[in-house]
Structure formats: C-alpha cells, structure tokens
Amino acid sequence: MGYDPTKPMEGRISDLGPPNYEQFFPPVIKANKGKWLWHEILQPGVLVHKSETGDEVYTVRCGTCRLVSVEYIREVCDIADKHCDGFLRFTTRNNVEFMVDSKEKVQPLLDTLAGLGNRFPVGGTGAGLTNIVHTQGWVHCHTPATDASGVVKAVMDELFEYFTSMKLPAQVRIALACCLNMCGAVHASDIAILGIHRKPPMIDHSRITGVCELPLAIASCPLGAVKPAKAEVDGKEIKTVKVNVERCMFCGNCYTMCPAMPLADPEGDGIAILVGGKVSNRISAPKFSKLVIPFLPNTTPRWPETVQAVKQILEAYAADAKKYERVGEWAERIGWEKFFEKCDIPFTMKSIDDYRLAYDTWRTTTQFKYTSHIK
Numbered sequence: 001m002g003y004d005p006t007k008p009m010e011g012r013i014s015d016l017g018p019p020n021y022e023q024f025f026p027p028v029i030k031a032n033k034g035k036w037l038w039h040e041i042l043q044p045g046v047l048v049h050k051s052e053t054g055d056e057v058y059t060v061r062c063g064t065c066r067l068v069s070v071e072y073i074r075e076v077c078d079i080a081d082k083h084c085d086g087f088l089r090f091t092t093r094n095n096v097e098f099m100v101d102s103k104e105k106v107q108p109l110l111d112t113l114a115g116l117g118n119r120f121p122v123g124g125t126g127a128g129l130t131n132i133v134h135t136q137g138w139v140h141c142h143t144p145a146t147d148a149s150g151v152v153k154a155v156m157d158e159l160f161e162y163f164t165s166m167k168l169p170a171q172v173r174i175a176l177a178c179c180l181n182m183c184g185a186v187h188a189s190d191i192a193i194l195g196i197h198r199k200p201p202m203i204d205h206s207r208i209t210g211v212c213e214l215p216l217a218i219a220s221c222p223l224g225a226v227k228p229a230k231a232e233v234d235g236k237e238i239k240t241v242k243v244n245v246e247r248c249m250f251c252g253n254c255y256t257m258c259p260a261m262p263l264a265d266p267e268g269d270g271i272a273i274l275v276g277g278k279v280s281n282r283i284s285a286p287k288f289s290k291l292v293i294p295f296l297p298n299t300t301p302r303w304p305e306t307v308q309a310v311k312q313i314l315e316a317y318a319a320d321a322k323k324y325e326r327v328g329e330w331a332e333r334i335g336w337e338k339f340f341e342k343c344d345i346p347f348t349m350k351s352i353d354d355y356r357l358a359y360d361t362w363r364t365t366t367q368f369k370y371t372s373h374i375k
C-alpha cells in the first residue's frame with residue numbers, strides 16, 4: 001500500500017524489530033550452531049571453523065570502507081551469489097565476511113576477490129591491523145573537529161601491509177572519532193585518533209533565546225564555564241549565556257545542546273592521539289586509552305602528521321612488545337616514560353590529568369626510569 005500523507009496512521013506498521021538473524025544463516029552455520037569445536041587462521045584473512053559434526057566452514061574476511069554505495073553492496077551480493085549461495089555477513093569492525101562450506105571453494109573465492117583489486121582486500125585477522133572503527137566526520141555530523149572517512153583512508157593506505165599480514169605482537173585496534181562524544185571505540189582502542197577543538201564557543205546572542213533551552217546549555221558544561229547572562233540585541237535586553245573562557249576546555253557539549261554556540265574553527269581544530277586501550281579481558285583487564293599527543297593539525301586531504309604519528313607508535317610497539325602484548329600492556333610494562341621515549345613522542349603538560357579524579361593518575365612512588373629524550 002502506498003503511503004498516504006493525509007492519513008499518516010492508516011496501514012502503519014511499527015515495532016516489528018529486526019528480522020530474525022537465523023533466516024540469514026548459511027546452511028552450514030545453521031546446522032552447526034552451538035557445536036563448534038575449534039578454529040584456525042589458515043592465512044591472513046582466512047579462517048576455518050570445525051564442528052563436532054565434522055562440518056567445516058571457511059571464512060574469508062575483506063576490508064571495507066564502511067561508507068559504501070548501493071552499487072558496492074550489489075557487488076558484494078554478486079560475490080556472495082557466485083561463491084556462497086547468497087550468504088554473507090559484516091563484522092563488528094565493518095569488515096565483510098564470505099563463508100564457504102568446503103576447502104575447494106576457498107581459492108576460487110580468493111581469485112574472484114583478487115580480480116577486483118584492492119576493492120576487496122583480504123585480511124584483518126590475527127595479530128595484524130584490522131579495520132578502523134570510525135564515525136561521520138564532515139560527511140554528515142554537525143559537531144566534528146575533524147573528518148572520519150578521509151583520515152581513515154590516509155592511515156589505512158600507509159599501514160595497508162599490516163592489514164594483509166599477521167606480524168604484530170598482538171592485534172592492533174585503531175579507532176577514530178571526529179569529536180569527543182567518542183561515538184565508537186576511541187576510548188578503548190590500542191591507538192585512537194580523536195577530533196578536538198582549541199577555541200571556546202562563539203555566542204550568537206541574536207538567536208540564542210529562540211533556539212536554545214538556556215538551562216540545558218548551562219548544565220551541559222563539565223566545568224561550569226557557562227553562566228546565565230543578559231545582552232542587548234537591537235536595543236532590547238535579552239536572556240543569554242556567557243562563557244568563562246579561562247575555564248572552557250573546548251569540549252563542544254554546549255554546542256550539542258545549543259545551536260547558537262558553535263565552536264568549529266579551521267586552525268583551532270585538529271587531532272589528538274590516544275593509546276593503550278582494550279576491551280578484551282585477555283590476561284589484563286580492559287583499559288581506557290590515554291592521551292599521548294595533544295594536537296596535530298587538520299591537514300586535508302591526507303593528514304600526513306597524523307598518519308606519521310600512528311605509524312611511529314605502531315612500529316615502535318611492533319619492534320619492542322612481547323608476543324600477545326597489546327599496546328596498553330606493553331606501555332604499562334615498560335613504563336609510560338619509556339613509551340614516550342621509544343615512540344619518540346615529546347611529553348607535554350596536556351597529558352597530565354587535571355579533571356576531578358586526576359590525583360590517582362599522578363605518580364605516588366619513587367619508582368621511575370630515567371629517559372633520554374626530554375624535549
């Protein structure tokens with residue numbers, strides 16, 4: 001039935017929820033659900049799972065750029081039709097996985113994918129670098145301090161060999177968020193790329209009363225920097241806010257609440273790098289990532305400073321960490337002062353926590369190592 005705008009509630013279907021995932025299982029997955037015994041990574045991007053029934057499923061994982069066209073999705077469907085009886089899945093990091101039920105079917109699938117060039121790069125398994133979990137950036141959001149798709153492409157181009165190989169001490173998760181709302185995984189990733197502002201919001205007094213719930217803007221500030229105020233617009237006194245610039249740390253929360261308080265700025269905005277987070281409980285408990293580089297400029301379209309910084313950290317870690325050690329476990333074992341030295345990153349005041357529970361992050365011991373690289 002066509003939608004009738006004069007009777008919007010007629011024939012309206014709602015609250016159906018997503019379709020049951022079981023209807024999209026490949027037959028071999030359906031038949032062996034809950035019966036898997038073991039798995040192996042045969043080569044970068046190719047996994048095999050063995051079931052107690054004797055069945056096997058081979059999975060080929062490919063990188064995607066997450067933001068894709070319908071044409072691309074159709075191409076993915078064509079591959080699945082040709083090799084996987086029309087079945088496929090996407091991973092939690094937006095890779096795409098094609099599954100086949102016998103070993104003979106793997107090579108033809110790999111050949112098809114290779115024939116499509118780097119549109120379907122096979123990899124992302126084991127102790128390598130997998131896809132970068134990322135956000136909207138300048139493609140769609142109104143609060144970003146940097147772009148998402150652009151930075152991710154530049155970083156993955158430079159680190160591509162790590163996607164298609166498994167030569168790191170453990171898997172490395174890179175994530176990006178374009179503002180510190182941190183949509184996604186930057187707060188708990190091995191290496192995190194985060195968009196930040198460095199200038200306080202501007203206040204549009206002529207609009208603010210019309211477009212903002214002022215108490216909401218005031219309550220949105222983590223530092224109490226926003227206060228009620230009066231201003232004169234066209235000779236009339238109006239209610240507005242003022243920002244104590246000395247207190248503002250440019251988080252942008254007030255702009256999220258109040259469209260009359262924008263703060264994006266081409267020179268002020270850029271990228272901070274955090275490292276050492278993880279979500280698994282393997283060996284050590286999950287960790288938050290920590291700030292190690294406070295600012296890198298938004299150098300479009302290839303962000304060379306950011307790409308270089310990420311590469312430098314990844315390579316220092318790859319050269320020094322022990323097998324199975326995640327970036328955060330490595331940094332904590334050698335000590336953060338050695339992390340800064342080995343990655344050749346200048347330590348700045350900005351890495352010293354000064355927010356509420358900051359005290360616990362300072363050093364309350366005489367244990368430390370001398371480092372050679374204070375800049």
Ligand code: HEM
Nearest residue numbers: 061091092093094095096124125130131171173278279280
């Ligand atoms: C309560 C159940 C589950 C939870 C909480 C969970 C959680 C997660 C998390 C947090 C990650 C990301 C880990 C990282 O990047 O460090 C992940 C990745 C993954 N999960 Fe799960 N998961 C669950 C169930 C499953 C199941 C049932 C499957 C498959 C049958 C699955 C398959 C995967 C795969 C393949 C990845 C890696 C994706 C990639 O790196 O491309 N997960 N899961």
Ligand code: HEM
Nearest residue numbers: 036037038039041047049050124125126127170171280282
């Ligand atoms: C005796 C049985 C198994 C053992 C000892 C085992 C062990 C492991 C270990 C140690 C890892 C690497 C974790 C890390 O690096 O943090 C891993 C990864 C993984 N396992 Fe298993 N596993 C077993 C069975 C299975 C089964 C039955 C499945 C699925 C049905 C499965 C799916 C996966 C997946 C998807 C990954 C991630 C691979 C990647 O993204 O590189 N495993 N497993």
Ligand code: SF4
Nearest residue numbers: 141143144178179183
């Ligand atoms: S991280 Fe911030 S800017 Fe990026 S999509 Fe989320 S809210 Fe928007």
Ligand code: SF4
Nearest residue numbers: 221248249251252254
């Ligand atoms: S940007 Fe953040 S810190 Fe600054 S005034 Fe707005 S809410 Fe407060």
